[in-house]
Amino acid sequence: MNVLLTVSYIGTRYCGWQVQNNALSVQAVLQQALEKMLGRRYPLTGCSRTDAGVHARMFCCTVSTDEQANAVPLDKWPQAVNPFLTDDIAVLKARQVPDSFHPRYDVIEKEYVYRIRNSSVRDPFAAGLVYLYPKRLDEETMQKAAQAFVGKKDFTACMAQGSDVTDCVRDVKYLRVKRIGEEITIAIAADGFLYNMVRIIVGTLIDVSTGRIPLDELPARIASRERSRMGFTAPACGLYLNKVRYQDDE
């Protein structure tokens, strides 16, 4: 049986989704909890890697089980496995998918959200969950700059150096900048993302707002395919994998 799990986690304590030597990963913790619940160990496949410190309101992964796992009905999996997890990870939902389903290759669209607290004063309830940026940002300029990233194009300039990905064309469906009080939220959806792409785009939007990058140069800078011509990499703590969409979603 191929089971699709929807998971949510605060990424602060983790090296990301993927299992790594000598570091705590969400995958390893979840695999261990599922093992306790199901009585044996099954392989887990994630919808993407996430970076160290990045959060997920919706992360998807599959677990391939045999008949033995049927003891707990699927709609009870969250309640059955969550007691074996720490407070910062929870399984929200479990449902059966075809054996051919792949949680990474079958993704149609993912949405990331980036949260900036634009204030010199921190909020205890947002500690580790936002990027605290004290200098006043202009969300209207950022929204204008955002338009330069929308569409199907080569995003090599927005990829961290060291990645071995060669096809860097991605289709950005939307990029929205919204302010509510002291919080600026940036939502971006695409068919896929390059390594650090969202964090580099957010850093670039900030650099346009502060005048370090001229707004009218942005299209040419993206087209240059040079990482050095984009903004800084915004920190992981403000980034959330927010939605993962598949063909068969309602």
Next chain:
Amino acid sequence: MNVLLTVSYIGTRYCGWQVQNNALSVQAVLQQALEKMLGRRYPLTGCSRTDAGVHARMFCCTVSTDEQANAVPLDKWPQAVNPFLTDDIAVLKARQVPDSFHPRYDVIEKEYVYRIRNSSVRDPFAAGLVYLYPKRLDEETMQKAAQAFVGKKDFTACMAQGSDVTDCVRDVKYLRVKRIGEEITIAIAADGFLYNMVRIIVGTLIDVSTGRIPLDELPARIASRERSRMGFTAPACGLYLNKVRYQDDE
């Protein structure tokens, strides 16, 4: 100089605002941080006690300083003191008030908010910040029940036993129940609150929703002045002191 501080904190780790022997209080931690910033120790007076584990989005307290404290301008106090505090407490604002100002006796109205996550599945981002209640609650019934608490009346029935307060008349300005998805938020404002009053009212609203207390009996049960005729005391983790209003507020 009498300085009014607006403070916000996650109450989970604390025994409440008030200094206690052998327990960590918000007051003690804040006093120590102010001492580090100002170079000497000044007395702090809070707008209320809060129970162990209760959170505050807005808590007010005054600190009486002498000339020595003028080295840091008031609008820079938050940035100056926050580095001496842990992540779960922050000073949001500081302003001068008359020497006659008292942060507790001069309160006109306080608003508390109570957050219920009405789901069998926990949310990692709400861990310790909501009351997880799995059985389906009916917010419309709760809103009807809420009306019984609005107005100026004797709330002895809604006071935890062991309190030595004798005048139990309080004026509840509003009590609103709202659902957004899986979260039910209850907001209540009054000129003052008795010990555990909000948590007992919330427990009673839940007990009305689940049928343990008949809706039509509620006014008579409140009037009975008997704690045993009201609902259970909802846990501290869902409770927030949300607003403190003074005469001179804009």
